[in-house]
Amino acid sequence: MHISPVLWQFLVKWLNASALFPREASTIAPYTDALYFFLLVITVVGLILVGALVFGFSIRYRAERHPVAIQVEGSTLLEATWTIIPLALFLVCFVWGALLYFRIYTPPTNAMNVYIVGKQWMWKAEHPGGQHEINALHVPTGRPVQLTMISQDVFHSFSVPDFRVKREVIPGRYSTVWFEATEPGTYHIFCTQYCGTQHSGMIGEVTVLTPEDYKKWTQESTSGMSLAQNGERLFASMGCNACHSGSAAARGPNLAGVYGSKLTLTNGSQVLVNDAYLRDAILNPSQHITAGFAPIMPTYQGQVSEDGLIDLVEYIKTLDTNYRVQQTLTTSESNQVAPKTPGMVKP
Numbered sequence: 589m590h591i592s593p594v595l596w597q598f599l600v601k602w603l604n605a606s607a608l609f610p611r612e613a614s615t616i617a618p619y620t621d622a623l624y625f626f627l628l629v630i631t632v633v634g635l636i637l638v639g640a641l642v643f644g645f646s647i648r649y650r651a652e653r654h655p656v657a658i659q660v661e662g663s664t665l666l667e668a669t670w671t672i673i674p675l676a677l678f679l680v681c682f683v684w685g686a687l688l689y690f691r692i693y694t695p696p697t698n699a700m701n702v703y704i705v706g707k708q709w710m711w712k713a714e715h716p717g718g719q720h721e722i723n724a725l726h727v728p729t730g731r732p733v734q735l736t737m738i739s740q741d742v743f744h745s746f747s748v749p750d751f752r753v754k755r756e757v758i759p760g761r762y763s764t765v766w767f768e769a770t771e772p773g774t775y776h777i778f779c780t781q782y783c784g785t786q787h788s789g790m791i792g793e794v795t796v797l798t799p800e801d802y803k804k805w806t807q808e809s810t811s812g813m814s815l816a817q818n819g820e821r822l823f824a825s826m827g828c829n830a831c832h833s834g835s836a837a838a839r840g841p842n843l844a845g846v847y848g849s850k851l852t853l854t855n856g857s858q859v860l861v862n863d864a865y866l867r868d869a870i871l872n873p874s875q876h877i878t879a880g881f882a883p884i885m886p887t888y889q890g891q892v893s894e895d896g897l898i899d900l901v902e903y904i905k906t907l908d909t910n911y912r913v914q915q916t917l918t919t920s921e922s923n924q925v926a927p928k929t930p931g932m933v934k935p
């Protein structure tokens with residue numbers, strides 16, 4: 589369902605130019621707008637219809653012409669009409685909305701991942717290649733980007749109106765959102781969940797670059813260490829490798845290839861190992877014991893920051909062979925030059 593009649597384009601252009609409406613700068617934006625305008629149109633038509641009837645009838649049946657009220661018996665045809673037409677309209681809204689919902693919630697498999705950590709009152713972005721940004725996010729055009737987000741304190745909400753993107757950022761749990769930017773430029777980031785005194789200052793900017801410029805940016809802004817490399821160091825310094833050495837005699841399971849796999853727990857249930865599961869396995873190991881192992885892993889609650897957890901998660905992800913190949917490519921690529929650019933923070 590691609591909507592591009594001339595009139596539609598004109599309307600959107602005019603709305604954007606008039607600053608009444610955000611730009612359409614992601615692949616999903618025209619689709620959400622189409623539904624939005626559809627709802628707007630049927631609502632306005634309904635309003636005019638009902639308004640006109642109220643107005644017309646109050647003149648036609650005014651008291652001086654009809655001093656005595658007359659009881660009107662029902663009309664099946666009329667009632668069926670005003671039941672079936674709205675029902676059909678609502679069903680269209682429902683099916684259309686549900687299709688769009690699934691599209692918005694399901695990231696394409698080739699999406700690149702960026703981590704976002706929200707805290708009072710700023711946004712941190714962490715790229716797998718080791719680029720760290722504050723209140724800024726660089727992404728390329730033409731490539732779906734998935735954000736894996738978490739809050740370090742209270743509820744926040746990450747919103748980029750020009751992309752029609754908005755998702756809660758919650759303490760203690762990863763939430764995700766994805767978009768594919770279509771036009772190079774800069775776009776506002778807002779926090780759309782009231783989160784304290786300086787909530788209104790919790791803003792930032794997405795910079796969308798062409799793929800070539802983005803490549804240049806990743807090379808120029810790397811901190812020298814990818815997230816996975818930081819994670820590898822943490823993994824050693826926190827003593828994880830004492831149990832997860834990968835050898836058969838180790839007390840903990842081999843973590844290579846665990847990401848994306850299905851684990852069977854001691855209670856018989858099966859879980860899919862994704863980012864959220866890895867994070868939880870480190871913080872609450874006693875909640876889900878992998879079958880065949882003793883519940884000896886200590887909890888790391890309070891001992892590692894969200895950034896540290898992201899590094900560990902990213903490291904464990906790279907232990908999957910296929911993923912590692914892909915990662916090493918991007919890391920070695922981004923390790924070549926390392927001058928600091930403004931807005932960069934040390935990890």
Ligand code: HEC
Binds near residue numbers: 830
């Ligand atoms: C004392 C030994 C020990 C230490 C230290 C330890 N683990 Fe574990 N870990 C285990 C055992 C045993 C299991 C399997 C039972 C369970 O699920 O708790 C496990 C399970 C896991 C799992 C779930 C995946 C799976 O295959 O079961 C992850 C992820 C994990 N550990 C990561 C870590 C990280 C990261 C650290 C360091 C911050 C760490 N572990 C430190 C023993 C340990």
Ligand SMILES: [Cu+2]
Binds near residue numbers: 743744787790
């Ligand atoms: Cu906030």
